[in-house]
Amino acid sequence: MRKTLNKIYTFLIYLFLYAPILVLIVQSFNESKYRGKWEGFSFKWYVEMFQDRTILLSLRNTLLIALIAATVATIIGTIAAIGIHKMKPFSKGLVMNATYLPVLNPDIVTGISLMLLFAFISIPLGFTSLLLAHITFNIPYVILNVLPKLKQMNQNLNEAALDLGASPWYAFQKVILPEIMPGVLSGFLFALTLSIDDFVISFFTTGPGVSTLSITIYSMTRKGIKPEINALSSLLFVVIMLLLLLVNSGNNKKNQKLEKNY
Amino acid sequence: MKKYASAPAYPYVIWMLIFIIVPLLLVVWYGLFKVENGNIQFTLEYFARFFEPVYIQVFIRSILLAVISTAICLLIGYPLAYILAGSTFKNKSVLLFLAIVPMWMNFLLRTYAWLTILEKNGIFNQVLRFLNLPDQNLLYTPYAVILGMVYNYLPFMIIPIYNALEKMDHSLVEAAADLGANKRKVFRKIIFPLSLPGVVSGITMTFMPAVTTFVISKLLGGGQSTLIGDVIENQFKVSNDWNFGSALSLVLMIIILLSMRIMTKYEEENAGGGLL
Numbered sequence: 106m107r108k109t110l111n112k113i114y115t116f117l118i119y120l121f122l123y124a125p126i127l128v129l130i131v132q133s134f135n136e137s138k139y140r141g142k143w144e145g146f147s148f149k150w151y152v153e154m155f156q157d158r159t160i161l162l163s164l165r166n167t168l169l170i171a172l173i174a175a176t177v178a179t180i181i182g183t184i185a186a187i188g189i190h191k192m193k194p195f196s197k198g199l200v201m202n203a204t205y206l207p208v209l210n211p212d213i214v215t216g217i218s219l220m221l222l223f224a225f226i227s228i229p230l231g232f233t234s235l236l237l238a239h240i241t242f243n244i245p246y247v248i249l250n251v252l253p254k255l256k257q258m259n260q261n262l263n264e265a266a267l268d269l270g271a272s273p274w275y276a277f278q279k280v281i282l283p284e285i286m287p288g289v290l291s292g293f294l295f296a297l298t299l300s301i302d303d304f305v306i307s308f309f310t311t312g313p314g315v316s317t318l319s320i321t322i323y324s325m326t327r328k329g330i331k332p333e334i335n336a337l338s339s340l341l342f343v344v345i346m347l348l349l350l351l352v353n354s355g356n357n358k359k360n361q362k363l364e365k366n367y
Numbered sequence: 368m369k370k371y372a373s374a375p376a377y378p379y380v381i382w383m384l385i386f387i388i389v390p391l392l393l394v395v396w397y398g399l400f401k402v403e404n405g406n407i408q409f410t411l412e413y414f415a416r417f418f419e420p421v422y423i424q425v426f427i428r429s430i431l432l433a434v435i436s437t438a439i440c441l442l443i444g445y446p447l448a449y450i451l452a453g454s455t456f457k458n459k460s461v462l463l464f465l466a467i468v469p470m471w472m473n474f475l476l477r478t479y480a481w482l483t484i485l486e487k488n489g490i491f492n493q494v495l496r497f498l499n500l501p502d503q504n505l506l507y508t509p510y511a512v513i514l515g516m517v518y519n520y521l522p523f524m525i526i527p528i529y530n531a532l533e534k535m536d537h538s539l540v541e542a543a544a545d546l547g548a549n550k551r552k553v554f555r556k557i558i559f560p561l562s563l564p565g566v567v568s569g570i571t572m573t574f575m576p577a578v579t580t581f582v583i584s585k586l587l588g589g590g591q592s593t594l595i596g597d598v599i600e601n602q603f604k605v606s607n608d609w610n611f612g613s614a615l616s617l618v619l620m621i622i623i624l625l626s627m628r629i630m631t632k633y634e635e636e637n638a639g640g641g642l643l
Contacts, residue, residue: 125477125481189376191376200383213579214620218393220603225393319473326479
């Protein structure tokens with residue numbers, strides 16, 4: 106009895122969480138241009154989205170900015186984490202407090218503060234400002250992912266390498282990097298996701314002519330979302346879901362193997 | 368050698384100063400200072416505008432809607448986290464994963480999809496008609512905004528609570544049961560207090576985006592439920608009043624800082640007293 110109730114409850118919450126997504130996917134197959142009416146099943150929008158310049162350009166911008174920003178943020182953030190790890194407690198505290206600022210601050214405040222900065226140093230709002238903004242809000246997440254790995258690592262390994270004649274760069278490549286790699290990777294993925302998903306900060310730091318998918322979608326909400334966007338998002342959603350499931354099942358298999366070995 | 372050990376952090380420190388510290392100082396500058404006849408002056412006139420009745424109303428509405436949404440998230444999210452954590456399903460991480468997956472679809476689109484569900488001849492009303500119930504016009508009311516907030520931020524409530532329940536030492540529950548506590552008492556005295564850190568971070572993670580949003584209120588509130596975020600957005604995107612916009616942003620930052628202060632303090636007190 107209790108079990109059934111639990112199942113019904115879980116089902117209802119998941120229905121709530123997935124209802125809009127189901128609506129979107131169904132709409133993407135709707136022949137009609139208008140969201141209220143169902144006029145039959147069609148792949149029309151999946152074909153037409155590849156002919157829509159605005160959508161393709163926004164998709165390109167989204168992916169380009171996310172990839173560059175996440176890569177740059179991962180490099181700066183990882184190197185920074187190594188330095189921060191060695192800092193004296195006082196300066197470490199200062200730097201970490203500043204690092205937490207973009208994480209804790211509301212997105213809208215981060216967005217407008219960067220907008221003010223770009224006006225102040227007269228960088229025109231556009232691709233460059235957007236990229237700088239994305240790198241900025243990505244770095245803290247990389248640092249927060251890498252620092253714990255540095256703390257867990259055996260602190261003597263690096264010194265041993267240096268004592269045995271490795272140059273600092275060689276020691277970094279051969280000793281530190283392999284140890285912190287999981288943190289670096291998860292930081293990169295975190296940054297990538299945040300970048301792709303961001304709307305608010307991009308909204309305040311981009312200029313005319315440069316749109317990411319989120320910004321294009323937002324400007325469409327006033328006139329009505331184009332069905333091509335539904336098609337594109339449904340496609341992206343299914344691809345991401347499959348990738349995640351694949352990674353997940355891969356991990357599970359690995360875990361099972363590990364369990365067998367021990 | 369030792370002296371330069373923290374040198375790798377320097378490029379980041381410079382980046383941080385330029386892109387994190389200076390921008391926030393600029394917000395303070397625009398919100399609290401003005402230049403008059405070449406003199407820099409401290410001024411509270413932009414702050415004073417915040418106390419005009421219109422904006423006080425907006426402020427109260429923002430807090431109220433965020434508090435209600437957070438409370439609903441807690442009320443419906445806690446049981447789900449509890450069910451998931453106690454589930455005997457062999458792959459329960461998959462269930463949790465399924466609660467996060469929706470966030471992989473653009474949140475503007477997901478929020479916009481609620482229009483199709485809530486509008487006059489939308490799916491919700493059709494279900495009501497099928498059940499012979501009267502139509503409900505939820506769209507463009509504060510209820511729709513609350514629904515949008517609950518929908519968007521519910522996973523932020525579920526995840527930390529689930530994590531806290533997962534980490535809990537189950538022998539405590541068994542010990543309490545062995546000592547004669549009934550189920551309700553075990554929950555009230557053991558499980559709930561131990562899950563409090565998760566509840567606290569869930570509340571913070573839900574309340575903060577809810578009180579600062581301007582998208583959900585625009586899409587689902589249809590301009591009827593202006594929130595503080597909408598007013599700030601308006602100052603920077605439409606009326607170009609950066610001074611007032613910055614002053615409001617400072618107010619927003621103060622709200623966030625205060626609520627975090629309260630939450631962490633609450634957590635500390637409970638971490639000290641709850642277990643012993």
